[in-house]
Amino acid sequence: MPAITLSMIVKNEEKYLRDCLESVKDVVDEIVIVDTGSTDSTIEIAQVYNAKIFHFDWINDFSAARNFALEQSTGDWILYLDADERLVKSSHDELKKIISGDQKLGYYCVVNNIDTYTGRTNVMRNTRLFRNQPEIKFTGKVHEQIVPSLIENKYKLINCSIVIDHVGYNIPTDGKKKKAERNLAILLNQFERDKHPYDAYQLGNTYTIIDEYEQALHYFKISSDDKRLNKTLRADSYTSMAFIYHSIGKGTEAEKSIEQSRLINSNNPYASYLSSKIKLQKGSLAASLTECKNSLALNSKQSNLQIESELSCLVDEEEIIFYGISLGLLSKSIDGVKHFVEKLLSFYQKEYPADSELRIKIIQKLLGGLSLDPMEVKLFRETTNDKNISLFTSLVAASKDNHQREELSKFLLEKYPQMIDVLKLRANILAEENRAKDAMLLLENNIELLDAGGYLFLISCAVQLGDSGKIIYYLQKLEAISNVPESVLHKITSIKKLLGL
Numbered sequence: 001m002p003a004i005t006l007s008m009i010v011k012n013e014e015k016y017l018r019d020c021l022e023s024v025k026d027v028v029d030e031i032v033i034v035d036t037g038s039t040d041s042t043i044e045i046a047q048v049y050n051a052k053i054f055h056f057d058w059i060n061d062f063s064a065a066r067n068f069a070l071e072q073s074t075g076d077w078i079l080y081l082d083a084d085e086r087l088v089k090s091s092h093d094e095l096k097k098i099i100s101g102d103q104k105l106g107y108y109c110v111v112n113n114i115d116t117y118t119g120r121t122n123v124m125r126n127t128r129l130f131r132n133q134p135e136i137k138f139t140g141k142v143h144e145q146i147v148p149s150l151i152e153n154k155y156k157l158i159n160c161s162i163v164i165d166h167v168g169y170n171i172p173t174d175g176k177k178k179k180a181e182r183n184l185a186i187l188l189n190q191f192e193r194d195k196h197p198y199d200a201y202q203l204g205n206t207y208t209i210i211d212e213y214e215q216a217l218h219y220f221k222i223s224s225d226d227k228r229l230n231k232t233l234r235a236d237s238y239t240s241m242a243f244i245y246h247s248i249g250k251g252t253e254a255e256k257s258i259e260q261s262r263l264i265n266s267n268n269p270y271a272s273y274l275s276s277k278i279k280l281q282k283g284s285l286a287a288s289l290t291e292c293k294n295s296l297a298l299n300s301k302q303s304n305l306q307i308e309s310e311l312s313c314l315v316d317e318e319e320i321i322f323y324g325i326s327l328g329l330l331s332k333s334i335d336g337v338k339h340f341v342e343k344l345l346s347f348y349q350k351e352y353p354a355d356s357e358l359r360i361k362i363i364q365k366l367l368g369g370l371s372l373d374p375m376e377v378k379l380f381r382e383t384t385n386d387k388n389i390s391l392f393t394s395l396v397a398a399s400k401d402n403h404q405r406e407e408l409s410k411f412l413l414e415k416y417p418q419m420i421d422v423l424k425l426r427a428n429i430l431a432e433e434n435r436a437k438d439a440m441l442l443l444e445n446n447i448e449l450l451d452a453g454g455y456l457f458l459i460s461c462a463v464q465l466g467d468s469g470k471i472i473y474y475l476q477k478l479e480a481i482s483n484v485p486e487s488v489l490h491k492i493t494s495i496k497k498l499l500g501l
Contacts, residue, residue, distance in 0.1 A: 003029040003030060003074070003075040003076050003077070004027070004028050004029055004030070004075045004076070004077040004078075004079055004095070004099050005028065005029070005030040005031075005032055005073040005074060005075030005077070005078055005079070005132065006021075006024050006028040006030070006031045006032065006079050006080070006081060007032050007066075007069045007070060007072075007073045007078050007079070007080045008020075008031075008032065008033050008034065008069065008080065008081060008082070008083065009033075009034045009035075009036060009056070009062070009065040009066055009069055010033055010034070010035055010036070010038065010042055010046075010083050011035065011036045011037050011038050011042070011058070012037075012038045012039060012040045012042060013038070013040075013042050013083035013084070014038075014040040014041045014042050014045060016083040016084040016167070016168065017042055017045045017046065017083045018045050018048075019086055020081060020082075020083050020084070020085060020086055021045070021046070021048075021049040021051070022049075023086040023087045023088075023089070024079070024081070024087050025049055026092065027087070027092045027095055027096065028075075028079060029075060030052065030073065030074060030075050031046070031049055031050065031051040031052065032051070032052050032054070032069055032072045032073045033046045033051040033052065033053050033054070033069075034054045034055070034056050034065055034068055034069040034072070035053060035054070035055050035056070036055075036056050036057070036058040036065055037057075037058050042083075052072065054068070054069070054072050056068050056069075060141065060186050061141045062138070062140070062141060062142050062143075062144045063137070063138035063139055063140050063141060063144040064141075066080070066138040066144055067137050067138050070132075070136070070137070070138075073132060075132055076099065076102070076131065076132055077098075077099045077129065077130070077131055077132055078129070078130055078131075078132045078136075079095070079128060079129050080128055080146075081128065081164065082166070082168065083168075084166060084167050084168030085111075085164050085165065085166045085167070085168075086164065086165045086167070087162070087163075087164055088162075088163040088164065088165060090163070091161070091162040091163050091164075094160060094161060094162055095129070095162055098129065098160060098162075102131070103131065103156070104131050104133070104153070104154065104155045104156065105130065105131055105155060105156050105157075105158065106127045106129070106130035106131075106146070106147070106150040106155045106156070106157045106158075107127065107128070107129040107130065107157075107158060107159070107160040107162065108125040108126065108127055108157065108158070108159045108160065109125065109126060109127070109128040109129060109160060109162040109163070109164055110123060110124075110125060110161065110162065110163045110164065111123070111124045111125070111126050111128070111163075111164045111166055112163065112164070112165045112166060113166045114165055114166065114167050123302075123303075123314035125159065127146055127147050127150065127157060128162075128164060129160070129162065130146065130150060130155065131155070133153065135149070135153055136149050136150060136153060136155075137149045140190070140198070140199070141186050141187075141189075141190045142183045142186040142187050142190065142202070143183070143187070143198075143199075143202045145198070176209055177209060177210045177211075179209075180206045180209040180210050181210060183206060184203075184206055184210075187199055187202055187203050187206060188203065191203060191219075196228070197222060197223045197226035197228050197229035197233075197234075198223070198229060198233070200219040200220075200222040200223040200226070201219070201220070201223035201229060201233050201236075201237055203215075203216075203219040204216045204217075204218075204219040204220035204223060204237060204240055205240070207219065208240060208243075208244065213244045213247070213248060216240070216244060217241055217244055220237045220238075220240050220241045220244075221237075221241070223237040224237035224238050224241070224260070231264050231265060232265055234264055235261045235262070235264035235265035235268065235271070236261070236265075236268070237261075238257045238258070238260040238261035238264070239257070239258065239261040239268065239270065239271045239274060241253075241257040242254045242255075242257035242258040242261065242271075242274055242275075242278065243274060245257060246274065246277060246278050246281065251278060251281055251282050254278045254281075255275075255278050255279075255282070258271060258274060258275045258278060262275070267298055267301075267302070268298070269295045269296075269298035269299040269302055269314055269315055270295070270314070270315050272291050272292075272294045272295035272298055273291070273292070273295040273315045273320060273323075275291045275295075276288045276289075276291035276292040276295060276323075276327070279291060280327065280330075285327065285330055285331035286331055286333075288327055288331075289324070289327045289328060289331050289333060289336050292320065292323060292324045292327055292340075293324065293336075293339065295315060295320055296317070296320045296321065296324065296340075296343060299314055299315055299317060299320060302314055303317075316387060317347055318344075318347060318351075318385075318387045318388070319387040321340050321343050321344045321347060322340075322344075322387050322388040322390070322391045323390075323391075324336070324339070324340035324343070325337055325340045325341060325344070325363075325367075325391055326390060326391045326394065328340060329367075329391075329394070337367065341360070341363060341364070341367075344360065344363065345360050348360060355379065358375075358376070358379060359379065359383060361376070362376050362379060362380055362383075366392070366395035366396070366399070367395065369398060369399060369400045370401075371399075371401040371404055372404060377404075377407070377408070380392075380408070381411055384411075384412070384415065389412070389416060389419065389421075389422070390421055392412070393412060393419075393421045393422055393425050394421075396408045396409055396412065396425060397425050397428065405429060406429060409422075409425050409426045409429050410426070412425065412426075413425075413426045417446075418446065418449055420446075420449050420450065420451055420453075420454060423442060423443060423446055423449065423454070424443075424453060424454060424457060426442060427439040427440075427442050427443050427457060427461075428457070430442065431457075431460075431461060431464070436461045436464045436465050437461075437465065439457075439461055440458060440461040440462070440465070440470075443457065443458055443461075444458070451481075452478060452481055455474050455477055455478040455481070456478065456491060458470070458474045459471055459474045459475060459478070459495065462474060471495075472501070475492065475495065475496065475501075478492060479492060
């Protein structure tokens with residue numbers, strides 16, 4: 001049977017390497033480790049797994065190190081991973097089946113970029129498995145690629161369902177920024193030398209991570225315009241620009257960018273999800289709901305390998321569903337709410353078969369404004385997460401059971417003390433209890449988190465307390481916010497007119 005080599009480059013990977021090698025030890029025939037200067041226990045860990053260990057002087061060139069590793073790899077097939085990646089066990093049988101052939105093939109594997117800090121897993125497709133031939137080489141000093149060489153050597157590239165979990169970016173934002181900044185100088189140097197659109201694309205991604213949006217837009221415009229870059233990455237460049245424009249409140253530019261993206265690639269579920277957010281910001285509720293449904297449908301097709309794509313930016317299924325329910329409520333679409341509740345039941349039956357019916361019952365009760373029993377309250381507490389918190393907050397706010405509103409709002413504030421929707425929910429309840437001072441204090445203690453709605457609430461509390469000084473102060477703060485919604489601007493005008501300002 002053909003042999004398979006795990007080909008890796010490493011440096012100071014003692015935190016990750018053991019789990020990586022453990023995930024492949026029963027399915028690969030050879031482990032080739034090229035070390036570029038480790039000073040920790042990386043080498044000792046590799047030795048435990050009988051790896052063939054080689055040393056390579058680091059020259060700021062990832063492809064050079066990767067190609068040196070390929071030169072040492074004797075297997076008929078190459079699987080390449082980073083130390084912070086793991087081959088999912090359920091993929092072992094498919095891997096063995098794939099390598100039984102001898103064709104010139106490369107396989108797009110599913111790579112889950114896990115990020116529990118943001119609550120979002122970004123799912124991509126990358127070519128990580130290919131038939132080994134001496135002419136196959138990586139290119140690019142950073143964000144190295146194998147696909148150009150495979151295409152040049154007439155390999156056929158196809159999708160497979162092999163799954164790799166990537167945990168290296170499952171770190172706080174500061175850590176992600178440090179990783180991005182580490183590669184920035186190499187990328188800039190390479191782009192200045194070659195002016196290749198792929199490097200511009202990666203520079204756009206890097207500048208986005210470090211929140212330098214102007215620079216990110218500059219490089220995404222270059223990559224989106226250059227037809228040397230494949231269509232999928234050009235489309236993603238436009239999607240990335242749409243995300244930036246949406247983030248800084250430039251709705252028209254965001255809408256234009258997402259339209260350009262979808263003209264090139266209409267099968268990206270994340271692009272549809274972002275389009276839904278953009279249309280919601282614009283106030284187009286029905287269109288936003290339609291885009292959300294489209295995103296969920298594309299998500300399912302991509303997950304089930306029904307769409308061939310080099311880059312699949314999947315959205316968390318639970319996140320889309322709860323967002324869709326919220327949109328259905330906002331747009332007063334009974335059919336929309338029903339559609340996503342049915343999707344949620346299917347999701348729960350798949351993920352939580354033991355209590356799926358009870359979970360749905362809680363949602364249906366909250367949607368109907370009904371009270372939860374003690375067991376349901378307990379499960380509500382257990383199931384509240386970053387994906388459903390916005391919907392749960394609005395449903396608690398609409399509850400007719402004052403005791404339940406009090407109890408659940410306190411719980412949500414304890415769990416999400418810095419979420420603006422939760423803060424406003426709790427402040428509203430305090431104000432309804434004639435505790436305007438407490439409500440105002442709660443928001444004032446979190447003033448750096450407030451949006452336009454939060455400042456409007458503070459103004460209403462100040463009116464209730466007859467504090468004209470604070471009314472004027474918060475009006476000024478509200479007017480200083482950029483990209484204030486038009487509806488809020490009308491309210492500001494009305495308040496100023498009433499006060500004679």
